[in-house]
Amino acid sequence: MNIREVAKKAGVSIATVSRVVNGTARVHARTEQRVRAAIERTGYYPNTHARTLGTGKSHIYGLIISDLENPFFPELVKCFERVAVEHGQEVLIANTDYHPERMHVCVRRMLERKVDGVAIMTSEMDPELIRMLSRRGIPIVFLDTGLVGRKVSNICIDYRGGIDLAIGHLTSLDHRRIAFVSGPVNLASARIRHDAFLTALRRKKLKCSPDFIREGNHRFDGGQAAMIEMLKLRVLPTAVLASNDLTAIGIMGAIQAAGLRVPDDISVVGFDDIALSSFMQPPLTTIRLPRAEIAEWAFTSLYAASHRGDNQGITHMVTTELVIRQSTGKVRR
Amino acid sequence: MNIREVAKKAGVSIATVSRVVNGTARVHARTEQRVRAAIERTGYYPNTHARTLGTGKSHIYGLIISDLENPFFPELVKCFERVAVEHGQEVLIANTDYHPERMHVCVRRMLERKVDGVAIMTSEMDPELIRMLSRRGIPIVFLDTGLVGRKVSNICIDYRGGIDLAIGHLTSLDHRRIAFVSGPVNLASARIRHDAFLTALRRKKLKCSPDFIREGNHRFDGGQAAMIEMLKLRVLPTAVLASNDLTAIGIMGAIQAAGLRVPDDISVVGFDDIALSSFMQPPLTTIRLPRAEIAEWAFTSLYAASHRGDNQGITHMVTTELVIRQSTGKVRR
DNA sequence: CGGCCGAATGTAAACGGTTGCAGGAGCTTC
DNA sequence: GAAGCTCCTGCAACCGTTTACATTCGGCCG
Secondary structure, three states: OOHHHHHHHHOOOHHHHHHHHHOOOOOOHHHHHHHHHHHHHHOOOOOHHHHHHHHOOOOEEEEEEOOOOOOOHHHHHHHHHHHHHHOOOEEEEEEOOOOOOHHHHHHHHHHHOOOOEEEEOOOOOOHHHHHHHHHOOOOEEEEOOOOOEEOEEEEEEOHHHHHHHHHHHHHHOOOOOEEEEEOOOOOHHHHHHHHHHHHHHHHOOOOOOHHHEEEOOOOHHHHHHHHHHHOOOOOOOOEEEEOOHHHHHHHHHHHHHOOOOOOOOOEEEEEEOOHHHHHOOOOOEEEEOOHHHHHHHHHHHHHHHHHOOOOEOOEEEEOOEEEOOOOOOOOOO | OOHHHHHHHHOOOHHHHHHHHHOOOOOOHHHHHHHHHHHHHHOOOOOHHHHHHHHOOOOEEEEEEOOOOOOOHHHHHHHHHHHHHHOOOEEEEEEOOOOOOHHHHHHHHHHHOOOOEEEEOOOOOOHHHHHHHHHOOOOEEEEOOOOOEEOEEEEEEOHHHHHHHHHHHHHHOOOOOEEEEEOOOOOHHHHHHHHHHHHHHHHOOOOOOHHHEEEOOOOHHHHHHHHHHHOOOOOOOOEEEEOOHHHHHHHHHHHHHOOOOOOOOOEEEEEEOOHHHHHOOOOOEEEEOOHHHHHHHHHHHHHHHHHOOOOEOOEEEEOOEEEOOOOOOOOOO
């Protein structure tokens, strides 16, 4: 059931069938009718590979992420896929597993399949690889890297705004001793959050003891370990802000395991608002990162660049919001 | 940089380049050298779409799942992708979002991209669609459906064995009043677990009050609601088994919200062993479903069917195991 | 030295679409 | 009635491979 079969059944040339299928040129209503009937009867659908070969457009978009098992990503991937399918496009997903060198394989896979654009939603990256894509005119969109250029767009997250909200919320509950557990310091986006925390404290005229700043790893065990250490201090913080939700959940675990209570003894605030956070005991107060918006914007910017030939990349700012649940409360006297 | 460029640079015909790239026929060592050098210099890699057009093999495998946000799936998807990439194949992921009618779109996407095989890891399905794939000779692998046929394989999970282990574990801790919160009853795999629970109780000569059997929805809120109801009974169970981990986590939430303790007052056992379970307070005792094994076997069975032309599908049995953590304990007097 | 053989390489026809260009049909206009 | 215009439609080249078949080449044997 290829285009030739359909053409024969409809008594027209393959060019006419192609025009009916794609709507690329006027076809007489009567002819169109016949072609459509033939398509119906044969159950014909075009071969995308042949189409790609002819037009150079694959209708596939690449999505590179760090790790699908990190709860931050599934929603992002799902939304990206949903929007892509709504636009009649396909998605190619690749995991780097946090290894910068795996990026090579990912980019290679994208090139081999001739993607029409790539969303790079990881922190790891390699300028050489970016150039490989750029040189071929493939649109790119990044998450959180300053770069913007020809066909290269960027999504910026307002970490500072979210952290300001969280600190404001905590101070309004009379918290003065606020600790922070960061992500891995070699991660740019983790450093931004760390800086934003210090700035926000300063603005509130609060001091921050170095004992109250710990490094985590953006995973459960990192938060847990950091908090276990912190609980050995003579003077404990009354609230802890974490660089992401998994860290916050690890922190809550350590607090509860030590026989203390959240939020009665120590309040905890996370960052990301992964689904899991609302299921914790107590449900976690956290700064929401709108993953659906990120995914949607990532796709549509690539799609626009590929279709309308928008050459100048742009920066899109994504705002965060504070979701208040039950892991934060007023300071006990 | 297509095959013609390479051929020109190496001073050979495109057929020779193709033979070097694919190793499909003998090429003189000296010639091969020249071709490889040309490939190196030009950074050439073959166009997969042209290749697919010529050979009929796309080297793409489809993976249909219910919902990427259900924590059961990310690990499955990740493993499937890893194994596929190791074999030089690509993966096409599609979500049904639990809607049987979305299967149409998923299967259509698979057909359009000419996948070499499809793993259908959802419960929803439509025999008509299966036939559409089968008629074209596309290998299929299912999770948990009795069907096996020409190029159709099946992965069976030993639910009964896992549930027997769990009930054995609970009775050895002196539990006699054991409750069960099922999944949605219209889901075959949920019914199997339900039946297995009843059988296991009977084998231990335990009676089960109808009050102790509730229907959940395989989500957090279903477990929570079912347990809130159950806690109104005059005589409470000493242990609850859930049809999956999310349900179990909802159950623990309801118990703790009611001021009771897990496992001191009520023990809880889950099913699946999603990553989250080990992070709960207390960490959840659960029946582990080996998702990596399922994914690996799903891919390799498709790959074998596509490459070696294995026509007879087979059934693969996957065993479960009990992971004992801290949500289960001895019955208090 | 001629014929034969096998190894190495080239030629050209698919694969299934898209699309620029040409041409025919039907109609208006002078 | 011829010229010119529009609207449809078909022809054929092209996209980048694979692969069956043809061809060339060198060596070996009788």
